[in-house]
Amino acid sequence: MKGTLKPLILALTLAGLAPSVALAESQSASAAEVKEQSKTHVVMLGTGTPTLQHKRAGQAILVVVDKEMYLFDAGPGFVRNFKALAGQDFMPPDVMFTNESVYGAMDKVFITHLDSDHVLGLPELLLRPWILGRDQPMKVIGPKGTQKLVDNSLAAFKDDIDHRLYGTQPANANGYKGEVTEISETQIVHQDDKVTVKAFRVPHGSWDEGMSFGYRVETPTKTIVISGDTRMDEANYEHFKGADILIHEVMHEGAIAAMPEDWQQYMYHAHTSTRQLAEIAKAVKPGLLVMNHPLFFGKTDEDMVAELAQHYDGKSVLASDLDIYE
Numbered sequence: 247m248k249g250t251l252k253p254l255i256l257a258l259t260l261a262g263l264a265p266s267v268a269l270a271e272s273q274s275a276s277a278a279e280v281k282e283q284s285k286t287h288v289v290m291l292g293t294g295t296p297t298l299q300h301k302r303a304g305q306a307i308l309v310v311v312d313k314e315m316y317l318f319d320a321g322p323g324f325v326r327n328f329k330a331l332a333g334q335d336f337m338p339p340d341v342m343f344t345n346e347s348v349y350g351a352m353d354k355v356f357i358t359h360l361d362s363d364h365v366l367g368l369p370e371l372l373l374r375p376w377i378l379g380r381d382q383p384m385k386v387i388g389p390k391g392t393q394k395l396v397d398n399s400l401a402a403f404k405d406d407i408d409h410r411l412y413g414t415q416p417a418n419a420n421g422y423k424g425e426v427t428e429i430s431e432t433q434i435v436h437q438d439d440k441v442t443v444k445a446f447r448v449p450h451g452s453w454d455e456g457m458s459f460g461y462r463v464e465t466p467t468k469t470i471v472i473s474g475d476t477r478m479d480e481a482n483y484e485h486f487k488g489a490d491i492l493i494h495e496v497m498h499e500g501a502i503a504a505m506p507e508d509w510q511q512y513m514y515h516a517h518t519s520t521r522q523l524a525e526i527a528k529a530v531k532p533g534l535l536v537m538n539h540p541l542f543f544g545k546t547d548e549d550m551v552a553e554l555a556q557h558y559d560g561k562s563v564l565a566s567d568l569d570i571y572e
């Protein structure tokens with residue numbers, strides 16, 4: 247946008263138009279141009295939960311806007327899924343000398359909360375691309391405790407880091423570091439010339455208020471909302487409304503009903519069932535409802551899809567790793 251605005255103003259001013267008219271026209275023209283040329287893709291890099299499933303890596307959602315990457319969560323094992331994106335035309339070119347993968351261009355991650363199924367992959371995200379040449383610290387935005395997580399992760403790998411820094415392997419001095427911003431309130435956490443990322447508090451089990459977040463991402467062409475892990479709460483709706491793509495966690499209601507009473511209580515204190523998700527979707531009307539972080543407890547993908555369909559007939563999908571929405 248910045249690139250096109252100035253020449254347009256100049257051209258219109260030279261054409262003799264009043265500056266105020268010129269500015270207004272140029273702004274609307276450039277906004278339209280940006281929208282027309284801009285592309286937003288959402289890639290489900292990891293859709294898993296603490297339950298092991300071979301086909302699902304840990305939680306990680308990548309939003310790519312005109313080749314700029316915005317990553318949400320860093321669950322276990324997701325990093326290798328970057329490899330599958332190499333060569334996709336919406337991805338940035340590889341910035342690493344190995345040309346092995348695209349994840350070297352990744353420089354920021356937004357964490358929903360500190361449950362391990364969402365952050366076990368963070369040390370890997372910090373360390374692995376650095377080995378292959380990333381030379382800038384990763385920006386890590388997350389709740390209170392994120393700094394401690396980054397510091398302690400790097401302390402745990404100190405011997406490895408020192409071996410690479412001070413041994414015979416070529417290594418740069420900053421690429422493994424994390425530049426942390428801790429948040430506790432509903433607030434805008436990132437803004438650039440195209441994208442605004444807003445964090446909003448969500449209630450999830452026994453985490454204190456301000457320790458668990460969803461994210462609302464507004465791009466020139468799409469509004470994407472990521473629920474994080476949350477129980478059903480109407481207070482979330484204001485952040486969900488207007489979403490072209492609502493990526494919401496889900497659990498199978500029938501499976502939960504078969505659990506012991508204390509587990510059922512916990513699950514509804516922390517998570518959202520298909521029936522509840524249907525109610526949410528009917529209220530906030532997303533363009534596409536994506537069921538993410540599916541808690542099956544013995545049920546299948548088909549069972550989950552069928553159970554939601556009993557309550558909701560809007561456009562919806564159960565996320566799988568490497569699904570791409572645009």
Ligand SMILES: [Zn+2]
Pocket residue numbers: 295296361363364475539
């Ligand atoms: Zn989780």
